[in-house]
Amino acid sequence: MLNFFRSQSATAKDDVLSGLTVALALVPEAIAFAFVAGVSPIIGLYSAFFIGLITAIFGGRPGMISGATGAMAVVVVALVATQGIEYLFPTVILCGLIQVIVGTARLGKLIRLVPHPVMLGFVNGLAIVIGMAQFSSFQTYDFAAGKLTMLTGMPLVLMLAMVTLTMAIIWLLPKYTKSIPASLVAILSVTFLSLAVNAAFASNGTNVIATVGDMLTTKATAVAADPMNVDPVSISGGLPRPFFLQYSVPPMTLETLWIIFPFALTLTGVGLIESLMTLSLIDEITETRGRGNRECIGQGAANIVCGLFGGMGGCAMIGQSLINVNSGGRGRLSGITAAVCLLLFILFLAPLIERIPMAALVGVMFMVVIGTFEWASLKMFHRMPLSDMAVMVLVAGYTVVMHDLASAVILGVIVSALVFSWKHALHLGADIQTNEFGSKIYQLHGPLFFASVSSFKEMFDPASDPDDVVIDFYYTRVYDQSALEAINMLAEKYQSLGKRLHLTHLSSECRSLLDRAGHFVEVNVSEDPQYHVATDRLG
Structure with missing residues (x-):
């Protein structure tokens, strides 16, 4: 990994500034995952707030960021589509209860069973997936074709220029000063520049450099039944309320339990595997040790509260955790700051946040990709055993193709166990x-x-x-x-x-x-x- 993941001591200033940086990056991610799950963007944002705040306080890994994630969204989308959104919230609560039981039973130690080649494959596959996900920001809705299309012409040139500038600031600024997170400076600098460019060249109310607000409208247009009549989407909202005051409550019967239990069990597995793998990754980067069982309990408590307040659930966010570590966040204060700032954005600063260019956030995530990928693994191909190399490639490939991190890890562990068994069967x-x-x-x-x-x-x-x-x-x-x-x-x-x-x-x-x-x-x-x-x- 690159040097900007170097070990450094935690300070309150670094935690606050890195938390602010993470909060800015959380907005489009939470909104995008809400669309994936088939729920309102405000549900995704409030989910990120509750999950992020509670796990930052009670979780087992200081400096790790949690929120609404794509892995969880992919699981619940089928439930929302077939049973309705009112079944989502009891499912998330049940998921949290199971996670608390797992942590109380001290099963978090099972993460020790994950071999290093699986970890390498997971990290490399994750880096590729994060990188590929950024290309959706280079899309716009073509009303003539009735679908999303890639940017062309001047908008594409400006987008690429802004992304490059963001990456250059993040790379060069630490060489001169480390007093302010480079990612935050990059986001603010590119935002001011894009405001000037959009003011100078915008026509018919259309920005030449896409912003978070444009992304919201583009996503809503792509999923709307009548794209011609989509109102501008905003991330602003009031204080969250319990779900039973906003939605109808499904009957609390065995039939309901039979419907939601398989989804809750899947959410539990996906959330814990992704969180514990992220915990191990942050442990390695910061050269410290988190507590897996406490993380299970903290995440479970967060999902219980998230479900009670009408959230879609969540777990550790690897990309945002790496942004936090890269920006100097090491303590619990960084995660708390990120969650509180996200709530302030929703309540008071939504119009300003919607004007942040997507290019700035894409540039930050591209630098995360570069820092996440284990480049040294490419040099290890001729040095490591063939079976370990095959497991690493298998996990990375499955992660990229299926976009399912939890299944990729499970598959890697199973294959590694079979290889281990076969080799040791010959040693008797x-x-x-x-x-x-x-x-x-x-x-x-x-x-x-x-x-x-x-x-x-x-x-x-x-x-x-x-x-x-x-x-x-x-x-x-x-x-x-x-x-x-x-x-x-x-x-x-x-x-x-x-x-x-x-x-x-x-x-x-x-x-x-x-x-x-x-x-x-x-x-x-x-x-x-x-x-x-x-x-x-x-x-």
């Missing part, structure tokens, strides 16, 4: 010798689990072995039920031949399973080793 072996009493001793080496069971069975020849056989498990570990059953079946074979089998250094689980082998099985309890497992202290 045995040293065989005969002692002075004529007993044959098999000293096992390597893990014994479902994938190595076949190799385990092939090591023994009960018919040819002497009457007294010893299997020593001191240098191996028995991991699952498949291994336990293989041991039991082997003991039964020796038993059926009237031969004695001694199994030493077995765990208590193995001994319990093998008790039915009777006096033909002798377990040396006194030499059983102690097995140590991970505790919850790090969760």
